[in-house]
Amino acid sequence: MTSEIQPSAVGVGRPRSERARLAVLEAAADLLIEGGLKSATIECIADRAGVSKVTIYKWWPNRGAVAIDAYFHRYRQTLDFVDTGDVASDLAAQLRLLIDAFSGRAGEVMAELIGQAQTDPGLAATLGSGWLQPRREATAAVLRHAIDRGQIRPDVDVPTLMDQLYAPLYWRLMMRHAPLTDDFAEMIVRNILDGVRSA
Amino acid sequence: MTSEIQPSAVGVGRPRSERARLAVLEAAADLLIEGGLKSATIECIADRAGVSKVTIYKWWPNRGAVAIDAYFHRYRQTLDFVDTGDVASDLAAQLRLLIDAFSGRAGEVMAELIGQAQTDPGLAATLGSGWLQPRREATAAVLRHAIDRGQIRPDVDVPTLMDQLYAPLYWRLMMRHAPLTDDFAEMIVRNILDGVRSA
DNA sequence: TCATTTAGTGAACGACACGTACATTATCAT
DNA sequence: ATGATAATGTACGTGTCGTTCACTAAATGA
Numbered sequence: 470m471t472s473e474i475q476p477s478a479v480g481v482g483r484p485r486s487e488r489a490r491l492a493v494l495e496a497a498a499d500l501l502i503e504g505g506l507k508s509a510t511i512e513c514i515a516d517r518a519g520v521s522k523v524t525i526y527k528w529w530p531n532r533g534a535v536a537i538d539a540y541f542h543r544y545r546q547t548l549d550f551v552d553t554g555d556v557a558s559d560l561a562a563q564l565r566l567l568i569d570a571f572s573g574r575a576g577e578v579m580a581e582l583i584g585q586a587q588t589d590p591g592l593a594a595t596l597g598s599g600w601l602q603p604r605r606e607a608t609a610a611v612l613r614h615a616i617d618r619g620q621i622r623p624d625v626d627v628p629t630l631m632d633q634l635y636a637p638l639y640w641r642l643m644m645r646h647a648p649l650t651d652d653f654a655e656m657i658v659r660n661i662l663d664g665v666r667s668a
Numbered sequence: 669m670t671s672e673i674q675p676s677a678v679g680v681g682r683p684r685s686e687r688a689r690l691a692v693l694e695a696a697a698d699l700l701i702e703g704g705l706k707s708a709t710i711e712c713i714a715d716r717a718g719v720s721k722v723t724i725y726k727w728w729p730n731r732g733a734v735a736i737d738a739y740f741h742r743y744r745q746t747l748d749f750v751d752t753g754d755v756a757s758d759l760a761a762q763l764r765l766l767i768d769a770f771s772g773r774a775g776e777v778m779a780e781l782i783g784q785a786q787t788d789p790g791l792a793a794t795l796g797s798g799w800l801q802p803r804r805e806a807t808a809a810v811l812r813h814a815i816d817r818g819q820i821r822p823d824v825d826v827p828t829l830m831d832q833l834y835a836p837l838y839w840r841l842m843m844r845h846a847p848l849t850d851d852f853a854e855m856i857v858r859n860i861l862d863g864v865r866s867a
Numbered sequence: 868t869c870a871t872t873t874a875g876t877g878a879a880c881g882a883c884a885c886g887t888a889c890a891t892t893a894t895c896a897t
Numbered sequence: 898a899t900g901a902t903a904a905t906g907t908a909c910g911t912g913t914c915g916t917t918c919a920c921t922a923a924a925t926g927a
Contacts, residue, residue: 482902483894489904507787510884521905526886580786587783587842588706601843625864628846629855632836637828640835643786644800647827656828664863665824681873682923688875709913720876725915 485528492518493525497539502574506581509536533585533592540578541599546570550607556615557658560634563608564654567635571642571649580643605631621662633661684727691717692724696738701773705780708735732784732791739777740798745769749806755814756857759833762807763853766834770841770848779842804830820861832860 496518500509511532515522529535548566553559571579586593608631615621621630637657641649695717699708710731714721728734747765752758770778785792807830814820820829836856840848 480902481896481900483904485903486894505787511886512884522885523887523906524904527903532885583842584783584786587780588704593844597843597845601845605845619866621864622866625859626855629836629852630859630864632839632846633832633856633859636835636839637831639839640831643782644796645792646796646800646804647831653828656825657832660824660829660832660860660863662863662865664859664861664865665820665829666861666863667818667821679873680871680925682875682925684874685923710915711913721914722877722916723875726874731914 486524489518489520489524490528492520493528493535494539494542496520497535498543501536501539501578505578506536506585509539511535530591531589533582533589534595536585537582537592537595537599540582544570544575548604550611552611552614554618556611556618556620557662559611561654561658563611564634564638564657565651567638568649568651568654571638576642576649583639583643608635630661634658685723688717688719688723689727691719692727692734693738693741695719696734697742700735700738700777701742704777705735705784708738710734729790730788732781732788733794735784736781736791736794736798739781743769743774747803749810751810751813753817755810755817755819756861758810760853760857762810763833763837763856764850766837767848767850767853770837775841775848782838782842807834829860833857 493514497509497514500513500517509532511522511525514520514535515525525535529538548563548570550563551559570576582592582596586596605628609627612621612627612630616623616625616627634657637653638649641647641653647653692713696708696713699712699716708731710721710724713719713734714724724734728737747762747769749762750758769775781791781795785795804827808826811820811826811829815822815824815826833856836852837848840846840852846852
C-alpha cells in the first residue's frame with residue numbers, strides 16, 4: 470500500500486541492509502513528530518539513523534518520499550470500515566475514527582504532507598495512490614452498498630458525496646478555523662443524509 | 669483586507685518608494701504564475717523587480733508574506749455574494765464563481781499557498797485573516813438570512829454547513845482526484861439542502 | 868543652506884540543505 | 898578467490914536564505 474522500497478530481490482551482491490532501512494524510517498518518523506516536515510531533513514535523518522546520506526538517496530528520490538514512507542511506516546492505522554448495514558452510523562463511526570487518528574501530531578504531520586504535496590509532484594502521487602485512492606475506493610464501496618440497500622438515492626454522485634463527507638474534516642485539519650470533534654462527525658453525516666432544508 | 673504594508677505615514681525622512689513596492693508585487697505575481705511558489709524566491713523577485721533584496725526584507729518578513737500579498741494584489745477578485753432570497757441558487761452561483769476563479773494558474777497558486785501555510789505560521793495567519801475569515805463571515809450571513817427566512821433548519825450548525833459547501837471545492841483543488849466543474853457546484857448544493865437519503 | 872532622518876542600493880557573508888562524486892570497505896553468490 | 902552490489906565517509910558545487918555594512922538618495926525642518 471505504501472511505496473516503501475522493499476529489499477531488492479535476492480541475488481548476487483551485498484543485500485540491502487534491513488537495519489539501515491528501518492533506522493531511516495524510524496529516525497524520519499521521530500523527526501516528523503518532533504519538529505514537523507521542516508526538521509526532517511535528509512542530513513538530520515541520516516545523522517540520527519546512523520546512516521550515510523548517500524544510502525538514503527540510493528533508495529528514496531527525495532525528502533518527501535522518505536517522509537511519507539516514514540509516516541505510513543509508523544501510522545499503519547487500519548481505519549477499516551465496518552459495514553453494519555446502517556449507513557448513517559457506519560459513516561459517523563468512520564469519520565470519528567479518522568478524527569481520532571488525526572488528533573495530536575499525527576494530524577499535523579498529515580496536514581504538512583498534504584501541504585508539501587502541493588509543490589512536490591512525487592509526494593502528491595504517493596499520497597494519492599497510497600492514502601487517498603484506497604480510502605476513497607473503500608468508502609465508495611460502502612456507499613454503493615447503501616444505494617443497493619435503498620438507503621441512499623441512486624441518482625446521487627458518489628464522488629461528490631464522498632467529498633462532502635470527508636473534505637470538511639481535512640479542511641479543518643489544515644485551516645484550523647474550527648475544532649475536529651466527534652460532534653462535527655455526527656453533524657456532517659446528519660446534514661448530508663437528511664439535508665438542511667426546512668420542511 | 670490584505671497585509672500589504674502601506675507607505676509609512678508622512679514624516680521626516682525619505683518616503684517609501686511606491687515604485688519599488690509595486691515592482692515587487694508585480695514581479696512576485698508574475699513568478700508565481702509562471703513557475704509557482706518554488707520559483708518565486710526572494711532573490712528572483714528582487715532581480716526581476718529591479719530592487720534590492722534588502723528592500724524586500726525591509727517590508728516583508730519572508731517569502732510567504734510577499735507571495736500572498738502579490739497574489740491578493742493581482743487577484744483582487746470581488747467574488748461578492750448576491751443575496752436574491754433563493755439560498756439554493758445563491759450558493760450554487762457563489763460556488764461556480766469560486767470554481768471559475770480557481771480555474772487555471774490562479775487555483776494552482778492558491779493550492780500552493782494553502783500548502784505552504786501548513787509549515788509557515790505567518791502565511792497561515794495571513795491566509796486566515798485575509799481570505800478565509802472574511803469569506804466565511806459573508807457566507808455565514810447569507811446562511812443566517814436563509815435560516816431567518818425559513819429556508820434552512822434553525823438547528824443546523826452554520827460552520828459545519830459552510831465546510832460541507834466549500835471544503836469539497838478546496839479539497840479537489842488540492843488533491844486533484846476529480847475535476848472542478850459547474851456540475852459539481854450544483855450537486856454540492858442539492859445534496860446538502862435536500863439530503864441524499866432515499867425517501 | 869544644512870543637519871537629520873529614513874529608504875534604497877550593491878556587495879559580501881555565514882548558515883544550511885540540497886543532490887552528487889569518489890574511493891573504500893562490507894557482504895553476498897558462484 | 899572472484900565478481901557484483903550495498904553502505905560508508907568525505908568532500909564538493911549549488912542555491913537560497915536572511916543579515917551586515919558602507920554608501921547613496923530623497924524627504925523634513927531649523
